[in-house]
Amino acid sequence: MEKKKLSKAEILEDEDFKTLVKKKNLVSMFFTFLELILYFGFVGLIAYNKPFLSQKISEDSAITIGIPIAVLTILFSWLLTAIYIFWANSYYDNDVKKVKDKIGGR
Amino acid sequence: MDLFIQLVGLSDGLFLISEPLRNLGKYTFADVVSYRLKQRPIRAAAAAGSLIVVITYLVAQMVGAGTLIRLMFGLPFEIAIIITGGLMICYVLFWGIVATTWVQIIKACLLLGGATLLVVLTMLQFGFSYGELFKKVEYLYSQKFLEPGGLVTNPLDAFSLGLALMFGTAGLPHILMRFFTVPDVKAARKSVFYATGFIGYFYILTVTIGFGSAVLVGQDIIKGIDAGGNMAAPLLAEVIGGNIFLGFLSAVAFATIFAVVAGLTLAWASAFSHDLYVGVVRKGEASEIDEVRVAKVATIGLGITAILLGILFKEQNVAFLVGLAFAIAASANFPALIMSLMWKKFTTAGAVSSIITGLTVAIVLLILSPTVWVDIVHKEQKLAVEKKIKGIEEGLKAKIYELEKQKTPDLKQEQITAITMVIDSEKRNSEKLKKEAKAEMPQPIFPLRNPGIFSMAAAFFIGIFVSLISPDKEAEKKYSTEKLREYTGIGAED
Structure with a gap:
């Protein structure tokens, strides 16, 4: 049996739409926050604790600890975008589709 | 460092604004800010912000292109600038957005391919061992050379620069425009993923090229040719692969500048025709043919302006213009954009005053900063x-x-x-x-080199303050419809 279609005004009060908005905001904020911590953590280390970054990774190596940390920061922020896109493409878009179906439009 | 921050800026842009932007906008970010507010004042203010960002960024690119062509082919600077400007006009005029997208793709491939080849050939000299490379660097220079962030002197300045680059990236008109040119939200996300991946990879390559050129070419030679060290990669290519490789890499560098210039021109043309002409002058009533015609005229106008400004800024250190473009984008565009998306009580007056505040504070503080006040205005004295x-x-x-x-x-x-x-x-x-x-050293009136932290704060503060004292019930009511479209894209297909 076909469910009753909701109007645009009704959908705004709909529980599914409300959870969708809440979830999206939470995820966006979470990822932004992680990225900011990651980045300003690194800048903070450069600004306030350079001696730490200048340590050698081993006795006979010229590589300082700052170099692998910089590379890891890059890899990690790329990983974050990958996780976000995976979430958005598989879960978020699904929920959006549910809400769209309810309203009866495309 | 810049690239590194842009990587973070792009990912944050993805998390915060990619879906809303794609769902609410069509051509420019003013579409998004003015969605539930009054069209004309917002479009006028937003266009002013975008146009100033584009022209500052463009002049820096033009001067860079002119210097590069002059060094490579021995052409006079003025002719090099005229060639760049002329090519840019023809290009955007005849092929438009599709072509610029292709330039971006080809440029990305060439750039990554060329840089990878350069790095592989460089590392060949060190037996593919970074340990060897760094030992050589330490032996030739000192340990200081290997420590990160030699440029960052003042922590507050570092944070301010970081903020401006980060949120500036998410507020640059020609970057935001990319979100409108992809077919759907999924494609927008995918392109951010590729872009951040490429930028990260490229960042690691440039670091290797930097150290490699310090060892194989030598700091004195690099700084002797260009004090900013911008010619390090071409010089390394010449040492490793001779003239052919040097020519190839120069072509890649030119293609890169050209792609940015073409993207900027498009952002300019759409801000001019879509926001200023259609939105403000014609109050939203204009045919697409008219809009395209105005965009073409705007492109020619920009080309000529850029050529003239490029020649005017000849021999000047224009690095500060890029910083200014980012600071304005972060302070004039980003706060208004994010508040219009997230805050129900945001009003037209709030948006306009926030954009104008961000714009003026960023410009005035930069003029009073050491970068301009000491290094340029009081150059002789210094x-x-x-x-x-x-x-x-x-x-x-x-x-x-x-x-x-x-x-x-x-x-x-x-x-x-x-x-x-x-x-x-x-x-x-x-x-x-x-x-x-x-x-007797001339003192800056504003101590920081990067005004971003203050101009952004001012834009947010004024935007919130003005919105609160001039509530707009109409806009508040429309927020719920905007929200529906922002999160789901319902209505975006019309």
Whole structure:
């Protein structure tokens, strides 16, 4: 049996739409926050604790600890975008589709 | 460092604004900000912000292209600028957005391919071991060379630069435009993923190229040709692969600048025709043919302006213009954009005053900062002081040298002590002179080189304050419809 279609005004009060908005905001904020911590953590280390970054990774190596940390920061922020896109493409878009179906439009 | 921050800026852009932007906008970010607010004032303010960002960024790119062509082909600077500007106009005029997208793709492939090849050939010389490369760097220079962030002197300045680059990336008109040119939200996300991946990879490559060129070419030669070190990669290519490789990499560098220039031109044309002409002059009533015609005229106008400004800024250090473009984008565009998306009580007056505040504060503070106030406005005075200090130092050196020569072995102990005392008093004397000379150094009115942290804060504060004292019930009511479209894209297909 076909469910009753909701109007645009009704959908705004709909529980599914409300959870969708809440979830999206939470995820966006979470990822932004992680990225900011990651980045300003690194800048903070450069600004306030350079001696730490200048340590050698081993006795006979010229590589300082700052170099692998910089590379890891890059890899990690790329990983974050990958996780976000995976979430958005598989879960978020699904929920959006549910809400769209309810309203009866495309 | 810049690239590194842009990587973070792009990912944050993805998390925060990619879906809303794609769902609410069609051509420019003003579409998004003005969605539920009054069209004309917002479009006028937003267009002013975008146009100023584009022109500052463009002049920096033009001067860069001119310098590159002059160094590569020996053409005069003016002709190089005219060629770049002319190509840019023809290109955007005849092929438009599809072509610029292709330029971006081809450029990305060439750039990554060329840089990868350069890195592979460089590492071949070090047996593909980063340990070897860094040991060589440490041996030739010092450990200091390997420590990160040599440029960051003041922590507050570092944070301010970071903020501006980060949120500026998410507010640059030609970057935001990319979100509108992809077919759907999924494609927008995918392109951010590729972009951040490429930028990260490219960042690691450039670091390798930097160290490799320091060892194989030498710092003195690199700095001798261009004080900013911008020619490090071409010089390394010449050492490793001869003239052919040098020519190839120069072509890649030119393609890169060209792609950015073309993207900027498109952002300019759409801000001009879509926001200023259709939105403000014609109050939203204009045919697409009219809009395209105005965009074409705007493109030609921008090309000519850019050529003239490029020639005007010849031989100037224009790096600060890029910083200014990012600071304006972060302060004029980003706060208004994010508040219109997230805050129900945001009003037209709030948006307009936030954009204008961000724009003016960023420009005024940069003019008063050391970058412009000391290095450009009081350049003569600064150079005179630096020359004076150098003169004092050299005079001292010569005097000490003369005095040391007098210390022959046949002198008595007292005589040697006397000479040492004279040397000491000369040293003290020159310290005093240096201090006096330094006191004449022109002082900046605003201490930071990067105004971003203050101009962004001001834009947010004014935007919130003005919105609260001038509530707009109409806009508040429309927020719920905007929200539906922002999160789901319902209505975006119309």
